[in-house]
Amino acid sequence: xxxxxxxxxxxxxxxxxxxxxxxxxxxxxxxxxxxxxxxxxxxxxxxxxxxxxxxxxxxxxxxxxxxxxxxxxxxxxxxxxxxxxxxxxxxxxxxxxxxxxxxxxxxxxxxxxxxxxxxxxxxxxxxxxxxxxxxxx
Numbered sequence: 001x002x003x004x005x006x007x008x009x010x011x012x013x014x015x016x017x018x019x020x021x022x023x024x025x026x027x028x029x030x031x032x033x034x035x036x037x038x039x040x041x042x043x044x045x046x047x048x049x050x051x052x053x054x055x056x057x058x059x060x061x062x063x064x065x066x067x068x069x070x071x072x073x074x075x076x077x078x079x080x081x082x083x084x085x086x087x088x089x090x091x092x093x094x095x096x097x098x099x100x101x102x103x104x105x106x107x108x109x110x111x112x113x114x115x116x117x118x119x120x121x122x123x124x125x126x127x128x129x130x131x132x133x134x135x136x137x
Contacts, residue, residue: 006031009086011078013069013127014096016043021050023093028055028062032091035063035082069096069123079130089134094124 010027014020016038024034028051036051038044048064055061063085067074083089098119103112 004030005091008032008090009035009082009088010091010093011035011037011082011089011131012093012095013037013078013123015093016040016047020093020095021047023095025051025054027091028052028057031055033061033063033086035065035078035085037065037067037069037078037096039066039068041066069127070118072126075123075127075130078127079134083134088137089131092128092131092135094127096123 005027008031010032012020012024012027012034015024015034015036024036024047028034034051036044036047038047044064044066048059048062051062052059063082065074065078065081067077069075069078079089096119098116100108100112100116
């Protein structure tokens with residue numbers, strides 16, 4: 001099974017923790033070259049080290065990008081650096097997201113609403129938009 005995704009190139013946003021990290025490690029274990037992203041530099045570094053470990057391959061087959069997907073420059077950097085490093089893009093998993101469990105319909109503010117929608121919807125839309133030309137190849 002280690003060669004199932006051999007040499008496929010994947011981006012997983014929000015892959016420095018949780019479900020995104022598990023997805024990145026699964027892709028790595030199946031042979032994919034993976035770009036790991038997240039907002040926290042130390043967690044991105046840790047997720048990268050684990051991906052290298054579970055894959056049994058060199059760190060050269062992975063890329064780490066730290067930043068917030070709400071920032072258009074970061075989204076562009078994720079796509080561009082991946083394509084420059086690996087020469088293509090085969091898989092995009094737009095996993096980055098936020099929840100505010102302590103917010104309810106009656107307590108949510110416009111700022112909270114904007115943060116959730118910007119992260120969970122707007123950033124995904126524009127990341128896909130930037131990735132599509134590479135995915136179509």
